[in-house]
Amino acid sequence: MIIPEFEYVSPQSVQEACALLVQYGDSARVLAGGSDLLVKMKDGLMKPAYLVSLKNLDSLKAIRYETGTGVIIGARATHNEVMNNRLLQEKYRSVCEAAHSMAADQIRNIGTVGGNLVNAVPSADLPPILIALDARARIVGSSGERTIALEDFFLGPGKTVLEKGEILAEIIIPDQSTTGSNYIKFGLRRAGALAVAGVASSVTVSDGTCRDVRVVLGAVAPTPMRARQAENVLRGKKISRELIDEAGRIAAAESKPISDIRGSIEYRRNLVNVLTRRSLKAAIEKGHI
Amino acid sequence: MGTAIKKGKLHVVTLTVNGEEHAVLVKANTTLLDLLREEFDYTGTKKGCELGDCGACTVLMDDRPVNSCLVLAVEADGHSFTTIEGVEQGGKLDRLQEEFINQAAVQCGYCSPGMILSGKALLMRNPHPTEREVREAIGGNLCRCTGYVRIVKAILAAAEANS
Numbered sequence: 001m002i003i004p005e006f007e008y009v010s011p012q013s014v015q016e017a018c019a020l021l022v023q024y025g026d027s028a029r030v031l032a033g034g035s036d037l038l039v040k041m042k043d044g045l046m047k048p049a050y051l052v053s054l055k056n057l058d059s060l061k062a063i064r065y066e067t068g069t070g071v072i073i074g075a076r077a078t079h080n081e082v083m084n085n086r087l088l089q090e091k092y093r094s095v096c097e098a099a100h101s102m103a104a105d106q107i108r109n110i111g112t113v114g115g116n117l118v119n120a121v122p123s124a125d126l127p128p129i130l131i132a133l134d135a136r137a138r139i140v141g142s143s144g145e146r147t148i149a150l151e152d153f154f155l156g157p158g159k160t161v162l163e164k165g166e167i168l169a170e171i172i173i174p175d176q177s178t179t180g181s182n183y184i185k186f187g188l189r190r191a192g193a194l195a196v197a198g199v200a201s202s203v204t205v206s207d208g209t210c211r212d213v214r215v216v217l218g219a220v221a222p223t224p225m226r227a228r229q230a231e232n233v234l235r236g237k238k239i240s241r242e243l244i245d246e247a248g249r250i251a252a253a254e255s256k257p258i259s260d261i262r263g264s265i266e267y268r269r270n271l272v273n274v275l276t277r278r279s280l281k282a283a284i285e286k287g288h289i
Numbered sequence: 290m291g292t293a294i295k296k297g298k299l300h301v302v303t304l305t306v307n308g309e310e311h312a313v314l315v316k317a318n319t320t321l322l323d324l325l326r327e328e329f330d331y332t333g334t335k336k337g338c339e340l341g342d343c344g345a346c347t348v349l350m351d352d353r354p355v356n357s358c359l360v361l362a363v364e365a366d367g368h369s370f371t372t373i374e375g376v377e378q379g380g381k382l383d384r385l386q387e388e389f390i391n392q393a394a395v396q397c398g399y400c401s402p403g404m405i406l407s408g409k410a411l412l413m414r415n416p417h418p419t420e421r422e423v424r425e426a427i428g429g430n431l432c433r434c435t436g437y438v439r440i441v442k443a444i445l446a447a448a449e450a451n452s
Contacts, residue, residue, distance in 0.1 A: 001339040001358075008300065008317035008363050035359050038320075039340050051317070055364055080353070104429025105407065107341055109353045110360065191428030192342065 001042045010053040014060070014167060017052055018142040022165035024050045030167060031055075032076055035103075035111040036119050060114070060169055063087060070174040075114025075167075080105070082113060092173055093288050098129040098183040098200070104192050114168045117153065120160050121194075123219035127154065128200035129183040131224055132214045133289070135173050141166040154223035177212070178202045180283040184275050185218070188262065195219045196263040197271040199251070201279040202289070203234075210234045215247070215276060220257040220268050227251035230276065239284060248277040302366045306331070307375025315362040322346045322357040324365070325372055333373035333402045337431075344430030347403035348372050354410045354429070373402035376409060385409055385447040394443040396434035403430045408444040416451045418444075 008031075011017040021028055028050040031037060040046040054060060060076040063085045071091055073082065082088060082099040089096050102108060102116075102125050116126045117137070127150065135150040142165040150171065153160050162168065181202035187193030198218035204211040213234045215227040230251040237243055257268035299314040306329055313328055322339075325331045325348065334357055337345030341356040348357045349371040376383045385408055388394070395401050404427055411418055411426035418426070423444045424437070432440060 003318040003320065003361075005316070005318050007298075008361070010363075031361075031364075033359075034361060034364070035341055035356075038359050038361070042339065053364065055366075104344070105410075105426060106344060106347055106354045106356045106429040107359075109350070109355050191425070 003038060003041050004044075004047050006041075006048055007050045008053060009050060010055050012056050014057055014140050014169060015142070017054065017057065017167060018140060018165045020050070020052050021167070022142050024052070025164060028052055030118070032112040032115045032118075033078065033110040035107050036115055036121075054167075065091075070172050073113055073171040073173070075112060075117075075169055075171065077113050079103070079108035079111050079113070079116070083108065091289065092133060092181070094129050094181040094183055094200070094202075095126070095133070095173070098125050101125055101183070101185055107192075113171060117150070117171070118160060118162065118168050120154050120156070120158050120223070122157055122222060122224070123194045123196075123198070124224070125183070125185060125195060125198060125218065127224040128198050128216040128218040129181065130171060130173070131216045131226065132181055132183075132200040132202040133173050133178065134176060134202075134214070135171050137168055138170040138172060139166050140169045145169070147172070151224075151226065156222045176202075176289075177204050178289050179205050180286055181289045182279045182282040182286065184279045184282065186271050186275060194262065197255075197257070197268050197275055199272065199275040199279040201276070201283045203280065203283045205239065205284055209238055210236065210243075213280075215251055215280070217251065217255050217272055217276075220255040220272055222256070225256070227254055227272075227276065229254050234280075244277050244280050247280060248273040251276040300363045300366075302362055304365045304367070305369040307371060313362075317361070317363055319362040320358055321348070321360040321362050321365050321370075324362040325357060325370070331372040331374050335399055335402060337399070342431070343400075344403045344407065344427075345400055347406045347430060349406055349410055352410060352413060354407050356429075371406065371409075373405060376405060383409065384450050385412065385444065388443040388446040388450070389440075392439045392443040392446060394435065394439040400430055400432040400434075404432065404440055408440075408447070411444070412448055412451065417448055420445060423448075 029048040031051040031053040060074040079099040183200040185195040185198035200216045230247040252269045252273035335345035337343035346357040
């Protein structure tokens with residue numbers, strides 16, 4: 001298999017990378033880990049004339065905590081770096097678990113958080129849990145930067161709000177009152193399988209009452225989607241088995257799956273029902289975020 | 290060659306392979322897999338699916354397993370790699386390699402280099418893994434002959450020998 005020829009550039013700063021992306025326009029792609037991009041190029045689905053590598057931008061690799069901001073994950077951090085990061089394991093273990101659920105060791109050592117988000121594949125495993133935790137995306141461009149809710153980052157399969165010359169730099173998970181969170185996926189095998197459906201949830205529970213909740217569905221809509229009707233049913237209510245069952249049914253009804261090689265619409269809806277219940281139960285019971 | 294390299298430039302890449310440092314010129318679209326096989330003759334690194342699914346091309350990059358088919362040679366600059374040829378030390382097979390032989394964990398052999406490197410990386414970071422951890426560590430390596438049982442046994446036997 002041959003990768004079509006291209007020019008390779010490895011800028012020394014984010015600003016330089018943005019300037020190159022402006023200069024090359026649509027003929028350029030950003031190269032982070034390459035585990036998606038190079039496959040697409042080998043398959044002939046993409047033929048960029050330029051690859052702008054983020055290899056030298058170590059500032060985009062750190063995972064750190066900033067008081068008043070929250071946990072900051074550099075877009076170049078690999079899935080295994082997320083999975084093994086002590087700070088994340090202590091504060092947001094669900095994110096580590098979601099990273100662990102992806103692909104296999106070899107890919108997790110290459111693939112990056114930023115790549116997983118920017119590719120905007122509907123079945124991606126990190127978006128649901130990050131959106132459940134109200135994560136923000138810090139986007140840097142040639143004329144400045146902006147920070148938006150990750151929920152608003154995705155426009156459709158393969159499409160994000162990134163404008164020409166913009167790079168996803170960091171993901172920020174803000175401090176929160178959440179008492180538990182969870183991501184659960186169903187794949188056709190335990191290793192190396194894309195999610196047929198995935199559900200993330202975060203809950204704030206006190207005195208047996210659901211004070212706040214987010215339920216985010218993956219692989220059952222063109223973008224990761226909040227199950228807002230299910231959230232509304234849960235919010236402010238005493239937690240019971242019946243309530244969680246109802247939330248599962250509602251989430252299934254509001255999901256918008258398609259039929260494809262991995263599962264039919266009906267099968268996916270049923271999965272959303274089951275996974276929503278399991279995810280909520282785990283988030284409520286497990287006592288860590 | 291002349292016009293063949295229209296897109297240009299050859300890039301200088303400095304990397305360490307099996308303990309030896311090299312500076313090589315590569316084209317931008319050359320994969321690490323092709324560099325290792327064609328330039329260095331380390332043909333123990335197998336070419337399988339070339340899409341990151343089968344794990345036959347697994348090598349260790351700074352002691353961590355990666356699919357060499359999904360790493361550009363230019364991106365390998367500054368990194369250190371171990372291929373199957375670098376696992377033995379001083380002409381003596383690694384214990385893990387011996388256990389692959391002892392347990393008959395090799396049939397056609399095509400997946401073996403990748404399996405051994407994934408197993409080696411696991412044992413370096415976790416000398417006493419559980420069976421589940423072993424199975425997970427080789428989750429990115431496909432074998433179509435032996436059905437994994439003997440491969441798992443071999444890695445566990447090498448771990449046993451660690452203690």
